Amino acid sequence: MNEKRRPPIVGRYMQEEVALATRNSGMPLEALRYDVTPAGLHYLLIHFDIPEADAATWKLRVEGLVARPLELGLGELRRMRAKTLRVTLECAGNGRGQVSPRYPSMPWLEEGVSTAEWTGVPLSAVLNEARPGESVREIVFHGADRGFDRGIEHSYSRSLRLAEAMHEDVLLAYDMNGAPLLPQHGAPLRLLVPRWYGMASVKWLQRIEAIDRAFDGVQQALSYHFRAAAGDPGIPCTRMRVNALMVPPGIPEFFGRRRTVEAGEVEILGRAWSGDGEVKRVQFSADGAWQDAALEAPVAPHAWQRWSARWQAARGVHELRCRATDATGAIQPLEPPWDVAGFGNNSVQRVEVLVR
């Protein structure tokens, strides 16, 4: 297939979509019960291949418009003052598989979100050592993973504006949940940008470059934009939109995943998050009427919040939904917001349940 412009898809899924869904990993929704997602259950979106990397010889170069270019090994980074942050990451394409017509890419339904504890060096500490020049506008992050997208060969690279890059919680992370990064999560070093969709947190980070213009790489300028139509200039994807999910209650069917629940009082458990601030309200509904869920205060500024609701389950088929509102007043839409590439679909989750 010529990848320069991939035609939109209606209805059933292409084998290429299934191949991406099998290679990549969603977080099974029952894992919403963990405050911190265990190793191997954190969602994964890997654009190209997982690179071979040796932590013993890995070097991070810091270059471009800086007074003092640096080359840092993992040992040097580990000797710097470390910071550990609990951070919820979500793929910008989460929910894409529910949008029609559908952009040919990873067909996430709703499982592209997880939370981990990341340890590393604040990027600002390294940038302060390198001393970006007066003219610097953006900091570019180059990963070791390389391939083709939209017909263009490139290494996976993304940028942040200098002020965004200097935020105290942007990390050069080398540990995840207290252990060295796993190969698939960017070992031995990755960027971690709290509150942003996952595409900003460049894995297998090899090179940091200070530039005096807007970065025009494929993953920055072409992909990861909200666009009403192909060819629109678009608006860059940045922070995660307000969103919430519940653990589907009861037991599933193997194939269709429809849930069966015993009649009576059922405790519904979920998580809610927003890149724009604290979640202030979560509502739950069975068959349409919204009730306020019990929402816990944030345990960490960049991590999802736990919520729960009690439901009196009566026999029959029901549709459960949940809906979060964040500190800016943003509330999840009932239907997928339109986007050509299926980015930012934070429409409410719907769970069909048979109560017996």
Place this chain on the structure above:
Amino acid sequence: MNEKRRPPIVGRYMQEEVALATRNSGMPLEALRYDVTPAGLHYLLIHFDIPEADAATWKLRVEGLVARPLELGLGELRRMRAKTLRVTLECAGNGRGQVSPRYPSMPWLEEGVSTAEWTGVPLSAVLNEARPGESVREIVFHGADRGFDRGIEHSYSRSLRLAEAMHEDVLLAYDMNGAPLLPQHGAPLRLLVPRWYGMASVKWLQRIEAIDRAFDGVQQALSYHFRAAAGDPGIPCTRMRVNALMVPPGIPEFFGRRRTVEAGEVEILGRAWSGDGEVKRVQFSADGAWQDAALEAPVAPHAWQRWSARWQAARGVHELRCRATDATGAIQPLEPPWDVAGFGNNSVQRVEVLVR
């Protein structure tokens, strides 16, 4: 959807298939480079939900037709003599997504295989303590995961004939790659049946039952049979058929995954395995002509074998294939063997490559 009989699928994939592909996990093929698959990259096929389990209170019951029923905690099992085995597991449905018409289930293309080091107690040691009676024919293994399949509610359960269960390498495993089992791999305790397709290695193992008949559970008597047509009595899936895979060379496109390789000599690396004995030969071909690959001797009796081949890559589009033969003389077929449910598709891998 009524799950009692799911109609076969032709052509594009259903959303239910995509949901299973996203929940479950394939091993990205570049991870064939690891002798032992790292945590979180091992393939996963989870029929129902990952159960909540507490290792501190988990009990394994051994009951049925035994002289001495047992109830064992993890501490007791860990104090028994342990054994560590390197074992390759493959899903019996691996390759299903390439078969047409296609059975509605997990649409594996080729990534449902991995290798890990499992530590646990030989099942035979526990059975010898429990002392199965003279009439015992099968040992049944009951997991804690519960749901519906083929319209029937059940816990995931499988059986082995007594002689198979007593094999010295069948383990009650509690560690994987030197660490306690992760939740998704059956924590805190699972069965591990080397050489068999993965369905035999029951996760979240709660109960072992000695019976004097053939077990008739859904996952034993209805599913996991080779059948030429729906309704056939069928032949049970047991040991893994001979199979081989290569790491796709070069760099990929994001969506179509087609590979681009530089012209010149290319080293191709892969793995081959069979549940029926040592792999004796691996052949590699570019565009049709088979050449013998260099095949390494087994490093462990139940683990895949490494192979490699050198390829003189000339400009243009090429199709790479690999093909293994095991000690019984079984050789991989060029086209998928027909099976209603898509089990045991060990047809040769095909990798399209553009050389530039």
